[in-house]
Amino acid sequence: MLEEHLVSPTPDALTTFLQRQIHSGCLVQVAGEMEVQYMGRAMSMAEAGQYLVLLKGDGSLQVHGPKGVKPMNWQPKTDSVQVTVERGYCVLRAHRRKPDELVTITMLLPTLAQAIRLQEAAFELSGSEAQMQETLARHPELIEPGLTVLNRELVTAAGGIDLYARDREGRFVVVELKRGRATQDAVSQLARYVDAAQRLTGGVVRGILAAPEMTGPARLELERRVLEFVQVTALPALEQQAVQPGLFD
Amino acid sequence: MLEEHLVSPTPDALTTFLQRQIHSGCLVQVAGEMEVQYMGRAMSMAEAGQYLVLLKGDGSLQVHGPKGVKPMNWQPKTDSVQVTVERGYCVLRAHRRKPDELVTITMLLPTLAQAIRLQEAAFELSGSEAQMQETLARHPELIEPGLTVLNRELVTAAGGIDLYARDREGRFVVVELKRGRATQDAVSQLARYVDAAQRLTGGVVRGILAAPEMTGPARLELERRVLEFVQVTALPALEQQAVQPGLFD
DNA sequence: GCGTGTATATCGTGG
DNA sequence: CCACGATGTACACGC
Secondary structure, three states, rough: OEEEHHHHHHHHHHHHHHHHHHOOOOEEEEEEEEEEEEEOOOOOEEEEEEEEEEOOOOOOOOEOOOOOOOOEEEEOOOOOEEEHHHHHHHEEEEEEOOOEEEEEEEEEEEEEEEEEOOOOOOOOEEEHHHHHHHHHHHHHOOOOOOOEEEEEEEOHHHEEEEEEEOOOOOOOEEEEEEEOOEEEEHHHHHHHHHEEEEEEEHEEEEEEEEEEEEEHHHHHHHOOOOOOEEEEOHHHHHHHHHHOOOOOO | OOOEEEEEEOHHHHHHHHHHHOOOOOEEEEEEEEEEEEOOOOEEEEEEEEEEEEEOOOEEEEEEEOOOOOOEEEOOOOOEEEEEEEEEEEEEEEOOOOOOEEEEEEEEEEEEEEEEEEOOOOOOOOOOOOHHHHHHHHHHHHHHOOOEEEEEEEEOOOEEEEEEEEEEOOEEEEEEEEEEEEEEEHHHHHHHHHHHHHHHHOOOEEEEEEOOEEEEHHHHHHHOOEEEEOOOOOOOHHHHHHOOOOOOO
């Protein structure tokens, strides 16, 4: 799995290594003192420091500092990655055409370069909004008795309505789901959809925000707009699962 | 800078290594076959695959697969990281209290473990919205002649207004900035602020969306709400800088 | 700790 | 390609 491993390579050796490994499909790493420059949607300059570069097989690039999940610099996709020797340093340029972006890394003092082969396996996530939507579409009574779901992800000019339904009295209902605490933004979003639906149908349309909880200001905004709130949870049985023995032994 | 380096360590050796290095302030890596489980805001399970774990000195954790900038699993902050041997495997548990989250990694076949010392240096970013705001606050004429800025980041019940100003005719103006293409959401946001300002002042308040461009639907929504658009760019001189010689030689 | 908003957001989806 | 919205968003900032 560790395909290649260089310690304190010379600029030439690092350049050759990178040129060889970049298209190998491996995850390629370089650690050491470097300077990183970015130009594109914004611009940034990181002066000489010790960083870790990850270049993945799909062409994505990230430069990590000592802190945080988020890389200091990155490039989600690259159209070309060039490695050259310039002024005695190995220089890596990762370019992306749309949007036009360039990350330039000057390897001042590389101390480590290696290639690792990774392999992804099955990955399952529960508790996403998509899953909530599926559950509620199958069991709309969890929102309100007598509710009938007409559409999921109904596309309108205002955007996609999570659930479009009819209540037991025949009124149309727009449901906006949030998997976490709902904010004012969620209320604005719901209001926009309700407006759009009202313009389309001509009648009165109810708007329901379905979320585990909401912020105080969101509640005020919701009441001001005469919209409704229904409590739903993304992970109904989480509490039970959390007390399963063996987790913190 | 490369503080320690183990190849295909035994579970015991890996456990000892991790327990020692976790509080060293180094960036700690483990690569190899592993199983990753997450429980907290949601739940996830990654079956046995080849992944790369990064544990940084600030307690953040990320598990990378072969593709993408975003880690497959992560933990932005941890309150405790425990490493034990269980059923013959080295098991790492990264726990966070608020929100209550747990990432569990079972190292099935570690092929590489190492500790690297990183050091951050000066980092400068241009073209952020904050910088746009500063520029426009100093040169409000770029938005409109005769504009006087009253507040930056004015906090209201509806949220923070980027720029609050008065036009040459004395009307209040709410300016919402976007550093990229503005969407319907941005228009909703602006509308919410304008509503709030109108309720406060009692008079008519203008709303200006200042961005480099906007989407088609956003434009329609803007017009429907009788709001205005002004073109501003986050990086005014980018084109000139992009054709500087030496970039693609 | 909450609420809010930005981000070079990234990423997937659907038209 | 564009538009839109979710994300276990992360992260910084103000109260």
